Amino acid sequence: MALLEVKNLEVYYGVINALKGISFEVNEGEIVTLIGANGAGKSTTMQSIVGLIPKRSGTVIFDGKDISHTPCHKIVHLGMTQVPEGRRIFQELTVYENLLMGAFSIKDTSGFKRDLDAVYTRFPRLAERKNQVAGTLSGGEQQMLAMGRAIMSHPKLLMLDEPSMGLSPLLVDQIFEIIKDIHKDGTTILLVEQNAGKSLAISDRAYVLENGSIVMNGTGAELMASETVKEAYLGG
Amino acid sequence: MITLIDGLSLGSIYALIALGYTMVYGIAKLLNFAHGDVIMVGAYAIMVTLSYSLSPWVAVVVAAILCTVLGMLIEKIAYKPLRGASPLAVLITAIGVSYFLQGAAQIIFGSQSIPVGVAWKLPAVSAINKLGVSTAAAVTLISGVIIMSILTLFIKYTKTGRAMRAVSEDRGAAMLMGVNVNGIITITFAIGSLLAAFAGMFYLLQIPNTQPTLGAMPGITAFTAAVIGGIGSIPGAMVGGILLGVVEKFCLSSPLAPYTVAIKFSLLIIILLVKPTGLLGKVSREKV
Numbered sequence: 099m100a101l102l103e104v105k106n107l108e109v110y111y112g113v114i115n116a117l118k119g120i121s122f123e124v125n126e127g128e129i130v131t132l133i134g135a136n137g138a139g140k141s142t143t144m145q146s147i148v149g150l151i152p153k154r155s156g157t158v159i160f161d162g163k164d165i166s167h168t169p170c171h172k173i174v175h176l177g178m179t180q181v182p183e184g185r186r187i188f189q190e191l192t193v194y195e196n197l198l199m200g201a202f203s204i205k206d207t208s209g210f211k212r213d214l215d216a217v218y219t220r221f222p223r224l225a226e227r228k229n230q231v232a233g234t235l236s237g238g239e240q241q242m243l244a245m246g247r248a249i250m251s252h253p254k255l256l257m258l259d260e261p262s263m264g265l266s267p268l269l270v271d272q273i274f275e276i277i278k279d280i281h282k283d284g285t286t287i288l289l290v291e292q293n294a295g296k297s298l299a300i301s302d303r304a305y306v307l308e309n310g311s312i313v314m315n316g317t318g319a320e321l322m323a324s325e326t327v328k329e330a331y332l333g334g
Numbered sequence: 335m336i337t338l339i340d341g342l343s344l345g346s347i348y349a350l351i352a353l354g355y356t357m358v359y360g361i362a363k364l365l366n367f368a369h370g371d372v373i374m375v376g377a378y379a380i381m382v383t384l385s386y387s388l389s390p391w392v393a394v395v396v397a398a399i400l401c402t403v404l405g406m407l408i409e410k411i412a413y414k415p416l417r418g419a420s421p422l423a424v425l426i427t428a429i430g431v432s433y434f435l436q437g438a439a440q441i442i443f444g445s446q447s448i449p450v451g452v453a454w455k456l457p458a459v460s461a462i463n464k465l466g467v468s469t470a471a472a473v474t475l476i477s478g479v480i481i482m483s484i485l486t487l488f489i490k491y492t493k494t495g496r497a498m499r500a501v502s503e504d505r506g507a508a509m510l511m512g513v514n515v516n517g518i519i520t521i522t523f524a525i526g527s528l529l530a531a532f533a534g535m536f537y538l539l540q541i542p543n544t545q546p547t548l549g550a551m552p553g554i555t556a557f558t559a560a561v562i563g564g565i566g567s568i569p570g571a572m573v574g575g576i577l578l579g580v581v582e583k584f585c586l587s588s589p590l591a592p593y594t595v596a597i598k599f600s601l602l603i604i605i606l607l608v609k610p611t612g613l614l615g616k617v618s619r620e621k622v
């Protein structure tokens with residue numbers, strides 16, 4: 099059964115039709131990627147699913163529940179957590195306080211220490227800098243903090259919007275390793291990337307978004323082999 | 335020295351009011367120009383309570399509760415329907431709320447000033463008064479420091495305080511963490527209005543009369559203080575408030591006394607020319 103099911107999702111910015119009724123799904127245990135050029139509508143998709151921007155029409159079903167009209171702040175409680183584009187960590191809060199914010203939706207605080215230790219073990223850099231104001235972290239560290247913050251909320255589905263954006267090749271590899279790692283621990287992943295090669299390589303399935311419509315889909319391997327995808331997104 | 339203590343005391347009144355402006359601005363991104371009038375409502379609440387010969391402590395509780403509830407109501411009735419509206423519409427609404435409160439006070443109590451009552455007075459404490467400091471100034475200063483310390487600890491260490499800082503920095507990201515932004519805005523109005531109630535109580539110790547326009551001058555001064563400190567910054571509001579209080583008292587006790595108001599507001603212009611974001615303010619970043 100699909101963990102996330104998006105049906106005919108339409109989004110407008112004023113008169114601009116940014117999403118023209120897209121449908122896709124993410125099954126439990128999968129890594130699914132949306133690839134597409136800059137401006138294709140990837141972030142719009144991610145943000146409208148969680149209610150950060152309004153939908154014109156369409157349905158979003160998560161874990162068997164219709165969340166099309168659920169307010170944004172209630173989404174995380176259902177087990178869907180998003181690391182937004184540009185990371186958006188709280189720059190003026192410390193690393194530790196950012197992680198506390200990540201656990202904001204968890205009512206039972208008894209597991210907090212264990213979750214915190216798990217994040218610090220996964221990201222030793224964060225442990226070293228836990229009392230530092232997050233705005234002073236490097237780009238790679240900020241991405242790790244954003245992912246650590248998201249993990250603190252125990253997501254069933256983790257949505258990552260361009261986690262590799264602006265990072266050096268070495269760090270990009272590291273981020274993709276971490277994504278695989280989080281997935282191995284039992285978290286379903288919906289990934290948005292312009293870095294199509296790396297993301298298709300770790301994906302079970304992928305969708306290609308072009309000008310607000312899904313124009314192609316298939317397994318990661320199928321899309322990597324496709325001439326169209328190669329030409330448009332994998333540099334020929 | 336005495337002037338300094340008087341100034342710090344007046345400054346802590348301004349700081350308490352400025353905190354309301356700055357917290358509401360930081361979190362709801364709106365200038366609540368009706369904030370000064372909440373002080374006025376608190377003052378009338380004290381006057382009315384005392385007129386029934388009830389204890390001043392009862393008056394304190396009545397004013398605190400009334401102002402807190404009033405702040406939350408103002409937010410719910412006037413500002414919440416305008417979420418997402420243009421800043422100009424919100425500003426005009428704020429001015430409207432301010433006139434509404436002043437008008438209501440005028441209809442109920444008339445426009446003349448009414449003495450708050452002899453019960454609203456602190457006893458002489460010879461150890462303090464001997465130094466030339468009034469009990470009112472000492473109590474105001476000490477209470478102000480305590481209240482601001484509690485607020486600082488609340489913002490720094492509680493889950494709600496942390497959520498407030500998160501919302502003020504990035505509302506969308508805070509929502510993704512599960513923060514109910516509407517709830518945080520309501521709490522912010524409640525806290526700001528409670529602080530205004532305290533400010534009103536201390537203000538009445540200095541000038542023991544109520545009047546419908548009583549909140550206007552401390553309100554605009556405290557707003558100036560909030561901007562001087564950097565609107566949105568909590569320590570900034572404290573610093574700005576204290577600074578204006580001290581400047582005011584020193585001006586009043588010098589030959590420059592007739593120019594006190596002009597000097598206070600010139601300070602705003604000078605500081606903004608040197609540092610446009612205010613003393614402790616930051617450049618704001620807009621996000622979804």
Ligand SMILES: Nc1ncnc2c1ncn2[C@@H]1O[C@H](COP(=O)(O)OP(=O)(O)O)[C@@H](O)[C@H]1O
Pocket residue numbers: 111114116134135136137138139140141142143
């Ligand atoms: N806030 C906005 N206002 C108006 N248009 C927007 C806004 N955000 C995005 N768009 C437009 O919507 C389209 C999709 O944007 P986006 O979802 O950010 O693309 P992607 O994440 O794939 O790069 C683009 O054409 C973009 O210009």
Ligand SMILES: [Mg+2]
Pocket residue numbers: 140141142183260
């Ligand atoms: Mg994007």
